[in-house]
Each structure stands twice: as structure tokens, then as C-alpha cells.
Amino acid sequence: MHMINRDVMTNINAENDHIAMHVNEYLKRKGIFTVNVMGAPGAGKTTSLEHLIKLLKAPCYVVEGDIESDIDTERLRAEGILASQINTFGACHLDAPLLHNAVHAMTLEKPGFLFVENVGNLVCPAEFSIGEDIKMLQVSVADGSDKPYKYPLAFEKAGVILLSKIDLTPYLDFDEDFFLKGVRHLNPNVPVFKVCGKTGEGYAEAAKWLAERAGK
Amino acid sequence: MHMINRDVMTNINAENDHIAMHVNEYLKRKGIFTVNVMGAPGAGKTTSLEHLIKLLKAPCYVVEGDIESDIDTERLRAEGILASQINTFGACHLDAPLLHNAVHAMTLEKPGFLFVENVGNLVCPAEFSIGEDIKMLQVSVADGSDKPYKYPLAFEKAGVILLSKIDLTPYLDFDEDFFLKGVRHLNPNVPVFKVCGKTGEGYAEAAKWLAERAGK
Numbered sequence: 001m002h003m004i005n006r007d008v009m010t011n012i013n014a015e016n017d018h019i020a021m022h023v024n025e026y027l028k029r030k031g032i033f034t035v036n037v038m039g040a041p042g043a044g045k046t047t048s049l050e051h052l053i054k055l056l057k058a059p060c061y062v063v064e065g066d067i068e069s070d071i072d073t074e075r076l077r078a079e080g081i082l083a084s085q086i087n088t089f090g091a092c093h094l095d096a097p098l099l100h101n102a103v104h105a106m107t108l109e110k111p112g113f114l115f116v117e118n119v120g121n122l123v124c125p126a127e128f129s130i131g132e133d134i135k136m137l138q139v140s141v142a143d144g145s146d147k148p149y150k151y152p153l154a155f156e157k158a159g160v161i162l163l164s165k166i167d168l169t170p171y172l173d174f175d176e177d178f179f180l181k182g183v184r185h186l187n188p189n190v191p192v193f194k195v196c197g198k199t200g201e202g203y204a205e206a207a208k209w210l211a212e213r214a215g216k
Numbered sequence: 217m218h219m220i221n222r223d224v225m226t227n228i229n230a231e232n233d234h235i236a237m238h239v240n241e242y243l244k245r246k247g248i249f250t251v252n253v254m255g256a257p258g259a260g261k262t263t264s265l266e267h268l269i270k271l272l273k274a275p276c277y278v279v280e281g282d283i284e285s286d287i288d289t290e291r292l293r294a295e296g297i298l299a300s301q302i303n304t305f306g307a308c309h310l311d312a313p314l315l316h317n318a319v320h321a322m323t324l325e326k327p328g329f330l331f332v333e334n335v336g337n338l339v340c341p342a343e344f345s346i347g348e349d350i351k352m353l354q355v356s357v358a359d360g361s362d363k364p365y366k367y368p369l370a371f372e373k374a375g376v377i378l379l380s381k382i383d384l385t386p387y388l389d390f391d392e393d394f395f396l397k398g399v400r401h402l403n404p405n406v407p408v409f410k411v412c413g414k415t416g417e418g419y420a421e422a423a424k425w426l427a428e429r430a431g432k
Contacts, residue, residue: 040336041338041366041367069365119339120338121308121339121340123335149287150287168388
């Protein structure tokens with residue numbers, strides 16, 4: 001976004017942050033703990049939500065953010081999950097006004113979790129708060145072990161990281177030590193859970209951690 | 217980018233397109249065919265460049281675009297490839313002014329190919345021309361077969377597509393028919409080459425096509 005005047009960007013961010021604060025206050029009043037789910041296209045974010053929602057004991061709501069299509073929302077609804085769609089039609093990330101509108105159109109009857117799956121993009125979503133309590137970053141082993149070095153902001157801002165598709169590790173040259181060294185350099189204390197969407201391995205630990213973090 | 221005033225965006229795009237045209241004219245005068253390499257993080261773009269450059273008979277130059285780090289540039293230089301680095305420090309895509317500066321700092325002595333590896337991002341790079349002759353989109357089977365439906369612009373603008381990491385297909389639920397149906401809907405005639413970075417499979421056909429397309 002370097003071609004946009006710095007003052008314009010500062011104003012956009014200030015306005016966004018103001019609305020994000022309002023969204024967060026509104027959700028907190030309803031007893032909702034909000035998770036901003038970030039990751040590159042194909043990291044397996046929707047699959048992780050399916051696993052986590054089955055494991056969490058509190059009610060869960062989902063907002064799906066996509067440029068176009070409602071493939072993931074339909075997939076979640078088919079499993080009985082309360083899911084709502086935001087289409088950005090070109091925009092590369094969700095922002096607080098988009099979530100504000102989505103949230104006010106939803107019936108959030110019971111306290112619980114709201115998972116907001118951001119647009120698949122390892123860059124832009126990390127720049128914008130949407131009113132979340134925590135950012136959950138998902139990276140697949142197929143994405144490669146150099147990702148923290150190339151996309152530092154997403155790793156720096158993550159409150160929890162899921163390292164996914166670990167069943168593919170035998171067929172890849174994924175260097176876990178190099179990956180974790182990069183993560184630790186940017187974010188020394190962030191928990192990293194190794195998960196497998198196919199078998200469900202690792203999600204029980206991640207769900208337990210989330211429930212404790214949310215106090216639910 | 218929906219929060220930015222439409223007039224501001226129109227001005228940014230017009231200015232960018234003007235510089236892109238200048239960059240393209242400059243490179244054409246030098247006999248250079250320029251390929252804008254796009255794809256999600258971890259699609260295997262650098263690996264594809266290594267294979268294609270070995271196969272192409274004309275001289276090849278590379279510009280690596282990354283938010284941070286020069287991992288890929290060092291990797292290419294170690295193989296004797298003439299590579300130059302652009303770091304965007306936060307920006308989610310390359311634009312024409314960035315390539316303009318990079319190109320004018322390079323010695324492009326002989327006619328041939330210039331590969332510009334864009335920031336790993338399936339969204340924003342597709343919106344900006346950088347002065348290329350063709351956009352080459354790389355998608356990995358690990359990214360999932362729904363990508364054309366979720367990220368249509370990149371597929372719509374691609375002049376050629378590499379479907380990579382096909383050695384992982386036996387371990388994934390990649391639906392090639394669904395993928396190709398999505399591609400064809402957006403871009404009926406774009407060639408799609410199935411490639412494997414590990415074995416080099418498929419790159420000979422892709423390099424032959426590129427050489428013919430460039431007349432080199």
C-alpha cells in the first residue's frame with residue numbers, strides 16, 4: 001500500500017480502529033470471544049473451524065470472509081454450524097466496518113465463540129483489526145518453512161498459530177526448526193499447535209487452549 | 217481496498233498503468249520478454265523459475281519481489297542466475313514504479329526473458345500491471361481445487377497457469393475437473409501446465425510454450 005499517501009492510510013487505520021473497538025465492546029457485552037482466523041489461500045482454515053467447533057463446549061458462530069463465492073459458508077451450514085458470509089468483491093482483507101455490518105445482522109443469542117475467517121492472504125489481513133480478541137494464524141507445512149521470514153507481520157500479530165497438514169510432512173522438505181526459529185524471533189511466546197485436518201490430530205489441544213484463553 | 221476513495225484508486229491505477237507502459241516499452245526495446253509471476257505463498261514460484269531458466273535457451277534475468285528477506289534471490293544467485301531483489305516492506309504487491317526502479321538498476325545486456333516474481337499473494341498482485349508481457353499464475357494442488365472460484369481475478373488475468381506440486385495429488389482431495397471447470401469459466405483459452413518441482417516433470421512443455429509465445 002506504499003503508493004497511498006501516508007496521511008490517507010493513517011486516517012483509514014484510525015477510523016477502522018475506532019469501529020473495531022466498538023465491534024469488540026458489542027461482542028464482549030454479549031459474552032462472545034472473537035477469533036480472527038488468518039492464513040494463506042488453502043491453508044485449511046475452514047477445516048480447522050469444523051474440528052474446533054466440534055470440540056469446543058460453548059456455542060460457536062462463524063463469519064466467512066471471501067472475495068467471492070460462498071463455498072465455505074455452505075459447507076459449514078451443511079454441518080449445522082451457524083455461518084454467515086461476507087463477500088469483499090475484490091478487497092484483499094476484512095476490516096472492522098465489514099464485520100460491524102455482519103455482526104449486527106446476526107442473532108448472537110448465547111455467549112460463546114465467534115470465528116471470523118478472513119480472506120485467504122498472508123499479507124493484508126494482518127494490518128487491520130476487525131474487533132477480534134485474538135488473531136489465529138494458520139500455516140500449512142505445504143506453504144514452506146520460510147514463511148515467517150517472508151511474511152513477518154502476520155506471525156508477529158498472531159495470538160495463536162496452527163501449523164496444519166502435518167500428514168504431508170513426509171512428502172515435503174519442511175524444516176520445522178527453521179520455521180519455529182523464525183516464529184520465535186518475531187513472537188517469542190505464541191503457542192504453536194501442530195494439526196491435521198484429515199485425522200483431527202492436534203485440535204483437542206488447540207481447542208483446550210482456546211477455551212482457557214477465552215474463559216469458556 | 218474498498219475503504220479508499222474511488223477517485224484516489226482510479227488515479228493510483230492510471231499513474232501505475234502509465235509507468236507500466238513505459239517499463240514495457242523500455243524492456244521491449246532491449247528485446248526482453250517480461251513475465252509477471254504470481255501465486256499464493258508457498259505455491260513454488262521460485263522452484264518453477266529454477267526449472268524454466270535451465271530449459272529456456274535465451275538469457276534469463278529475475279527480479280524477486282518480497283515483503284522482506286532475500287532468501288529466494290540468494291537461492292537463485294547460488295545457481296548462477298542473475299537475480300535482483302525488491303523488498304516492499306509491507307506492501308502486498310509489486311507495482312510499476314517498483315519494477316521501473318529495479319529494471320533501471322539492472323544491466324540487461326542481451327535479449328531474453330525477465331521473470332518478475334511478485335509477492336506471494338493470490339489477491340492484490342492481479343490488480344496491478346507492472347509492465348509485463350504476460351502474467352504467469354502458479355497454483356499448487358495443496359492450495360485446493362476451489363481457488364478459481366474464490367480468487368477469480370488472478371485466474372481471469374493469467375496468460376498461462378502452472379498447476380504445481382502434482383506429486384502431492386495422491387495425498388490430497390484435489391478435484392482437477394472442478395479446478396479446470398473454474399479456470400475455463402473465467403479464462404476459456406489459457407494454457408494450464410501440470411508441473412512437479414521435485415522431479416521437473418511438465419516444465420519442458422511449459423518452457424517450450426513460453427519460448428514460442430515470446431518468439432525466442
